[in-house]
Amino acid sequence: MSLLRAALAAIVVLVMGTAILGIGMGEAPAQRQSAPTAAQVAAAEQRIAAGGATIRAGRQAFTEDGCDRCHSIAASGADGQLGPRLDALDEDADDIAESITDPRDDIADGFPQELMPTDYAQGLGIQRIRSLAAFIAAASGEEDEDDEQSGKGRGRSGRG
Amino acid sequence: MLNASRPGAPALGLLALAALAVGVAGFEHARLFHRGYDHVEIVGPLFILNAIGSTVVILMLVFQRVWLFVLGALSIVVPSLVSIYVSHTLGFFGLREGGYDDAMTLIIAAEIAATVLALGGATAAYLNGRTAAR
Numbered sequence: 458m459s460l461l462r463a464a465l466a467a468i469v470v471l472v473m474g475t476a477i478l479g480i481g482m483g484e485a486p487a488q489r490q491s492a493p494t495a496a497q498v499a500a501a502e503q504r505i506a507a508g509g510a511t512i513r514a515g516r517q518a519f520t521e522d523g524c525d526r527c528h529s530i531a532a533s534g535a536d537g538q539l540g541p542r543l544d545a546l547d548e549d550a551d552d553i554a555e556s557i558t559d560p561r562d563d564i565a566d567g568f569p570q571e572l573m574p575t576d577y578a579q580g581l582g583i584q585r586i587r588s589l590a591a592f593i594a595a596a597s598g599e600e601d602e603d604d605e606q607s608g609k610g611r612g613r614s615g616r617g
Numbered sequence: 618m619l620n621a622s623r624p625g626a627p628a629l630g631l632l633a634l635a636a637l638a639v640g641v642a643g644f645e646h647a648r649l650f651h652r653g654y655d656h657v658e659i660v661g662p663l664f665i666l667n668a669i670g671s672t673v674v675i676l677m678l679v680f681q682r683v684w685l686f687v688l689g690a691l692s693i694v695v696p697s698l699v700s701i702y703v704s705h706t707l708g709f710f711g712l713r714e715g716g717y718d719d720a721m722t723l724i725i726a727a728e729i730a731a732t733v734l735a736l737g738g739a740t741a742a743y744l745n746g747r748t749a750a751r
Contacts, residue, residue: 465679472642473672476647492650507702523711526657538653571716606687 485538486567493531493544497598501532501544504595515592518585527572530596539572541565546597554590557581624683624738625745631738632686636675638731639690642697643671645724657709667697687739692733694728701725 472597476482488576505512516533519525525535546553556563560573577586624632647668654661674689701721703709716727 462679466676467650469640469672469675473643473668476644477668477672479647479651482648482651484651485656487653523708526660526712536656538656549676569718571718571721572714574713574715575637576715605651 469481481573487529487538487540487542489567490542490545492529492542497544498531498542501530501596501598502572504598505532505592508595511588511591512595513592514585515588515590515595518581518589519592522577522589524589529600532596541568542570543593544598545591548594548597550587550590550594554586554594557586557589623745623749624742628741628745630735631734631741632678632683635690635731635734635738636678636686638692638727639671640675640733642694642724642727643668643675645720645727646671646697649720651673656730657712660704663700672727683742684739687735690731690735694731698725698732700731714741 505516519530519533519535524543525533525537527537527539529536529538530544532540532544546558557570558578560577561570564570574580581589619710646664650664650668651660654664670689670693674686674693676685677689678686700709701724704712704714705717707713
Protein backbone atom coordinates (compact mmCIF):
# COMPACT_ATOMS: atom_id res chain seq x y z
CA MET A 458 0.00 0.00 0.00
CA SER A 459 1.53 3.25 -1.06
CA LEU A 460 1.94 6.13 1.33
CA LEU A 461 -0.40 8.25 -0.79
CA ARG A 462 -3.20 5.70 -0.59
CA ALA A 463 -2.71 5.32 3.14
CA ALA A 464 -2.85 9.08 3.60
CA LEU A 465 -5.97 9.38 1.43
CA ALA A 466 -7.67 6.56 3.33
CA ALA A 467 -6.79 8.18 6.64
CA ILE A 468 -8.28 11.51 5.53
CA VAL A 469 -11.48 9.81 4.32
CA VAL A 470 -11.88 7.86 7.56
CA LEU A 471 -11.11 10.93 9.68
CA VAL A 472 -13.54 13.28 7.90
CA MET A 473 -16.39 10.82 7.49
CA GLY A 474 -15.82 9.25 10.91
CA THR A 475 -16.06 12.65 12.54
CA ALA A 476 -19.39 13.28 10.80
CA ILE A 477 -20.73 9.79 11.58
CA LEU A 478 -19.85 10.15 15.25
CA GLY A 479 -21.46 13.60 15.28
CA ILE A 480 -18.39 15.46 16.44
CA GLY A 481 -18.94 19.16 15.76
CA MET A 482 -22.22 18.49 13.97
CA GLY A 483 -24.31 20.71 16.24
CA GLU A 484 -27.74 19.75 17.52
CA ALA A 485 -31.30 19.70 16.31
CA PRO A 486 -33.02 23.09 16.66
CA ALA A 487 -35.74 21.44 18.75
CA GLN A 488 -33.13 20.49 21.35
CA ARG A 489 -32.55 24.18 22.01
CA GLN A 490 -36.17 24.58 23.08
CA SER A 491 -37.10 24.20 26.72
CA ALA A 492 -38.80 20.92 27.52
CA PRO A 493 -41.85 21.07 29.78
CA THR A 494 -41.36 20.24 33.44
CA ALA A 495 -42.60 16.96 34.90
CA ALA A 496 -45.52 18.85 36.46
CA GLN A 497 -46.45 20.38 33.11
CA VAL A 498 -46.30 16.96 31.44
CA ALA A 499 -48.50 15.46 34.15
CA ALA A 500 -50.99 18.30 33.76
CA ALA A 501 -51.01 17.83 29.99
CA GLU A 502 -51.60 14.10 30.39
CA GLN A 503 -54.58 14.86 32.62
CA ARG A 504 -56.02 17.35 30.14
CA ILE A 505 -55.65 14.88 27.29
CA ALA A 506 -57.14 12.01 29.30
CA ALA A 507 -60.06 14.16 30.35
CA GLY A 508 -60.56 15.45 26.84
CA GLY A 509 -63.47 14.53 24.67
CA ALA A 510 -63.71 12.55 21.48
CA THR A 511 -62.16 15.34 19.43
CA ILE A 512 -58.99 15.38 21.51
CA ARG A 513 -58.77 11.59 21.45
CA ALA A 514 -59.18 11.62 17.68
CA GLY A 515 -56.49 14.29 17.46
CA ARG A 516 -54.10 12.23 19.51
CA GLN A 517 -54.65 9.26 17.21
CA ALA A 518 -54.24 11.43 14.10
CA PHE A 519 -51.02 12.90 15.51
CA THR A 520 -49.42 9.47 15.21
CA GLU A 521 -51.28 8.16 12.16
CA ASP A 522 -50.52 11.22 10.07
CA GLY A 523 -46.86 11.21 11.02
CA CYS A 524 -46.81 14.45 13.03
CA ASP A 525 -44.80 12.65 15.71
CA ARG A 526 -41.99 12.03 13.22
CA CYS A 527 -41.05 15.70 13.36
CA HIS A 528 -42.65 17.19 16.49
CA SER A 529 -42.37 16.51 20.22
CA ILE A 530 -45.19 16.31 22.72
CA ALA A 531 -43.87 14.86 25.94
CA ALA A 532 -47.33 13.97 27.28
CA SER A 533 -47.95 11.67 24.32
CA GLY A 534 -44.43 10.27 24.03
CA ALA A 535 -43.76 11.95 20.69
CA ASP A 536 -40.12 12.95 20.42
CA GLY A 537 -39.62 14.23 16.88
CA GLN A 538 -36.80 16.76 16.59
CA LEU A 539 -37.11 18.13 13.06
CA GLY A 540 -39.79 20.70 13.85
CA PRO A 541 -40.54 22.79 16.93
CA ARG A 542 -41.94 21.01 19.97
CA LEU A 543 -45.69 21.42 20.28
CA ASP A 544 -46.20 21.21 24.01
CA ALA A 545 -44.88 24.70 24.64
CA LEU A 546 -47.20 26.75 22.46
CA ASP A 547 -49.02 29.89 23.39
CA GLU A 548 -51.71 29.54 20.74
CA ASP A 549 -55.31 28.44 20.92
CA ALA A 550 -56.78 25.64 18.81
CA ASP A 551 -57.87 27.98 16.02
CA ASP A 552 -54.38 29.39 15.61
CA ILE A 553 -52.89 25.90 15.71
CA ALA A 554 -55.30 24.74 12.99
CA GLU A 555 -54.20 27.71 10.90
CA SER A 556 -50.56 26.75 11.48
CA ILE A 557 -51.26 23.23 10.19
CA THR A 558 -52.94 24.45 7.03
CA ASP A 559 -50.47 27.28 6.41
CA PRO A 560 -47.26 26.18 8.11
CA ARG A 561 -44.97 28.68 6.41
CA ASP A 562 -46.80 31.76 7.58
CA ASP A 563 -44.75 32.00 10.77
CA ILE A 564 -41.62 29.87 11.19
CA ALA A 565 -40.01 29.38 14.57
CA ASP A 566 -36.45 30.69 14.76
CA GLY A 567 -33.80 28.20 13.71
CA PHE A 568 -36.12 25.80 11.87
CA PRO A 569 -36.02 25.33 8.11
CA GLN A 570 -38.95 26.91 6.33
CA GLU A 571 -39.35 24.24 3.69
CA LEU A 572 -39.79 21.00 5.59
CA MET A 573 -43.43 20.91 6.66
CA PRO A 574 -45.82 19.95 3.86
CA THR A 575 -48.36 22.57 2.88
CA ASP A 576 -51.08 20.23 1.64
CA TYR A 577 -52.52 19.03 4.93
CA ALA A 578 -55.70 21.02 4.35
CA GLN A 579 -56.37 18.94 1.24
CA GLY A 580 -55.03 15.66 2.54
CA LEU A 581 -56.49 15.53 6.04
CA GLY A 582 -59.72 17.45 5.85
CA ILE A 583 -60.90 20.18 8.16
CA GLN A 584 -62.38 17.89 10.82
CA ARG A 585 -59.14 15.97 11.28
CA ILE A 586 -57.16 19.21 11.43
CA ARG A 587 -59.53 20.53 14.10
CA SER A 588 -59.01 17.33 16.08
CA LEU A 589 -55.25 17.67 15.77
CA ALA A 590 -55.41 21.30 16.83
CA ALA A 591 -57.60 20.47 19.83
CA PHE A 592 -55.16 17.75 20.92
CA ILE A 593 -52.12 20.00 20.54
CA ALA A 594 -53.86 22.83 22.41
CA ALA A 595 -54.70 20.43 25.23
CA ALA A 596 -51.12 19.16 25.30
CA SER A 597 -49.66 22.65 25.36
CA GLY A 598 -52.05 23.86 28.04
CA GLU A 599 -52.74 27.18 26.45
CA GLU A 600 -55.75 27.70 28.66
CA ASP A 601 -54.12 26.34 31.79
CA GLU A 602 -54.28 28.77 34.70
CA ASP A 603 -50.72 27.89 35.68
CA ASP A 604 -49.37 29.14 32.38
CA GLU A 605 -48.28 32.41 33.87
CA GLN A 606 -46.22 30.62 36.50
CA SER A 607 -44.97 27.65 34.49
CA GLY A 608 -44.49 29.33 31.18
CA LYS A 609 -40.75 29.86 31.46
CA GLY A 610 -39.03 29.07 28.21
CA ARG A 611 -42.21 29.34 26.23
CA GLY A 612 -42.20 31.51 23.22
CA ARG A 613 -43.94 32.10 20.00
CA SER A 614 -44.56 28.64 18.65
CA GLY A 615 -43.85 29.04 15.00
CA ARG A 616 -43.90 26.10 12.70
CA GLY A 617 -41.18 23.97 11.32
CA MET B 618 -15.14 -5.25 -17.76
CA LEU B 619 -13.54 -2.30 -16.01
CA ASN B 620 -9.80 -2.25 -16.04
CA ALA B 621 -9.15 -1.91 -12.32
CA SER B 622 -5.40 -1.70 -12.50
CA ARG B 623 -5.28 0.89 -15.31
CA PRO B 624 -8.50 2.86 -15.49
CA GLY B 625 -6.74 5.68 -17.32
CA ALA B 626 -6.30 9.27 -16.26
CA PRO B 627 -9.65 10.60 -17.59
CA ALA B 628 -11.56 7.75 -15.94
CA LEU B 629 -9.66 8.16 -12.70
CA GLY B 630 -10.40 11.88 -12.68
CA LEU B 631 -14.12 11.31 -13.19
CA LEU B 632 -14.21 8.58 -10.55
CA ALA B 633 -12.31 10.75 -8.08
CA LEU B 634 -14.86 13.52 -8.58
CA ALA B 635 -17.63 10.96 -8.16
CA ALA B 636 -16.03 9.86 -4.88
CA LEU B 637 -15.93 13.49 -3.74
CA ALA B 638 -19.64 13.87 -4.56
CA VAL B 639 -20.45 10.63 -2.72
CA GLY B 640 -18.48 11.97 0.24
CA VAL B 641 -20.38 15.27 0.28
CA ALA B 642 -23.74 13.49 0.20
CA GLY B 643 -22.68 11.01 2.87
CA PHE B 644 -21.29 13.77 5.09
CA GLU B 645 -24.56 15.74 4.81
CA HIS B 646 -26.59 12.65 5.65
CA ALA B 647 -24.48 12.17 8.79
CA ARG B 648 -24.87 15.85 9.72
CA LEU B 649 -28.65 15.72 9.28
CA PHE B 650 -28.78 12.52 11.32
CA HIS B 651 -27.28 14.39 14.26
CA ARG B 652 -29.55 17.38 13.70
CA GLY B 653 -32.87 15.69 14.31
CA TYR B 654 -33.24 12.78 11.92
CA ASP B 655 -31.84 10.41 14.56
CA HIS B 656 -35.29 10.56 16.18
CA VAL B 657 -37.06 9.45 12.98
CA GLU B 658 -37.62 5.69 12.92
CA ILE B 659 -36.09 3.79 9.99
CA VAL B 660 -35.24 6.97 8.05
CA GLY B 661 -32.73 8.14 10.67
CA PRO B 662 -30.74 4.90 10.72
CA LEU B 663 -30.79 4.89 6.92
CA PHE B 664 -29.12 8.31 6.99
CA ILE B 665 -26.24 7.03 9.09
CA LEU B 666 -26.00 3.87 6.98
CA ASN B 667 -25.72 6.12 3.92
CA ALA B 668 -22.75 7.90 5.53
CA ILE B 669 -21.05 4.63 6.53
CA GLY B 670 -21.65 3.10 3.10
CA SER B 671 -20.31 6.22 1.41
CA THR B 672 -17.12 5.96 3.46
CA VAL B 673 -16.66 2.32 2.47
CA VAL B 674 -17.17 2.90 -1.27
CA ILE B 675 -14.78 5.87 -1.28
CA LEU B 676 -12.18 3.61 0.30
CA MET B 677 -12.87 1.12 -2.51
CA LEU B 678 -11.68 3.68 -5.01
CA VAL B 679 -8.70 4.64 -2.88
CA PHE B 680 -7.65 0.98 -2.97
CA GLN B 681 -8.37 0.65 -6.71
CA ARG B 682 -11.45 -1.53 -6.51
CA VAL B 683 -12.90 0.49 -9.35
CA TRP B 684 -15.92 -1.58 -10.29
CA LEU B 685 -16.83 -2.12 -6.64
CA PHE B 686 -16.66 1.65 -6.17
CA VAL B 687 -18.96 2.28 -9.15
CA LEU B 688 -21.49 -0.36 -8.11
CA GLY B 689 -21.32 0.71 -4.48
CA ALA B 690 -21.70 4.41 -5.25
CA LEU B 691 -24.68 3.82 -7.56
CA SER B 692 -26.31 1.48 -5.06
CA ILE B 693 -26.17 4.25 -2.46
CA VAL B 694 -26.94 7.43 -4.36
CA VAL B 695 -29.68 6.18 -6.70
CA PRO B 696 -31.88 4.69 -3.93
CA SER B 697 -31.18 7.81 -1.88
CA LEU B 698 -32.43 10.07 -4.69
CA VAL B 699 -35.53 7.89 -5.10
CA SER B 700 -36.15 8.01 -1.34
CA ILE B 701 -35.91 11.79 -1.30
CA TYR B 702 -38.44 11.98 -4.13
CA VAL B 703 -40.80 9.55 -2.39
CA SER B 704 -40.52 11.44 0.92
CA HIS B 705 -41.64 14.58 -0.90
CA THR B 706 -44.59 12.91 -2.59
CA LEU B 707 -46.09 9.77 -1.05
CA GLY B 708 -44.08 9.71 2.15
CA PHE B 709 -41.13 7.50 3.05
CA PHE B 710 -41.71 5.21 6.06
CA GLY B 711 -44.17 7.76 7.40
CA LEU B 712 -41.96 10.79 6.85
CA ARG B 713 -43.29 13.44 4.47
CA GLU B 714 -41.36 16.57 3.64
CA GLY B 715 -42.80 19.64 2.01
CA GLY B 716 -39.78 21.20 0.37
CA TYR B 717 -36.05 21.26 -0.07
CA ASP B 718 -33.87 23.16 2.37
CA ASP B 719 -30.21 23.96 1.71
CA ALA B 720 -28.95 20.64 3.07
CA MET B 721 -31.38 18.59 1.01
CA THR B 722 -30.58 20.61 -2.12
CA LEU B 723 -26.87 19.98 -1.57
CA ILE B 724 -27.48 16.24 -1.15
CA ILE B 725 -29.55 16.04 -4.34
CA ALA B 726 -26.95 17.97 -6.35
CA ALA B 727 -24.11 15.83 -4.99
CA GLU B 728 -25.95 12.56 -5.66
CA ILE B 729 -26.90 13.52 -9.20
CA ALA B 730 -23.28 14.53 -9.81
CA ALA B 731 -22.04 11.27 -8.27
CA THR B 732 -24.34 9.25 -10.54
CA VAL B 733 -23.26 11.03 -13.72
CA LEU B 734 -19.57 11.04 -12.81
CA ALA B 735 -19.52 7.39 -11.72
CA LEU B 736 -21.23 6.28 -14.92
CA GLY B 737 -18.92 8.51 -16.96
CA GLY B 738 -15.86 7.21 -15.15
CA ALA B 739 -16.97 3.61 -15.58
CA THR B 740 -17.53 4.15 -19.29
CA ALA B 741 -14.13 5.82 -19.69
CA ALA B 742 -12.43 3.01 -17.77
CA TYR B 743 -14.23 0.40 -19.89
CA LEU B 744 -13.18 2.09 -23.13
CA ASN B 745 -9.62 2.44 -21.85
CA GLY B 746 -9.56 -1.26 -21.03
CA ARG B 747 -10.78 -2.21 -24.52
CA THR B 748 -8.18 0.02 -26.13
CA ALA B 749 -5.40 -1.45 -23.98
CA ALA B 750 -6.54 -5.01 -24.82
CA ARG B 751 -6.09 -4.51 -28.55
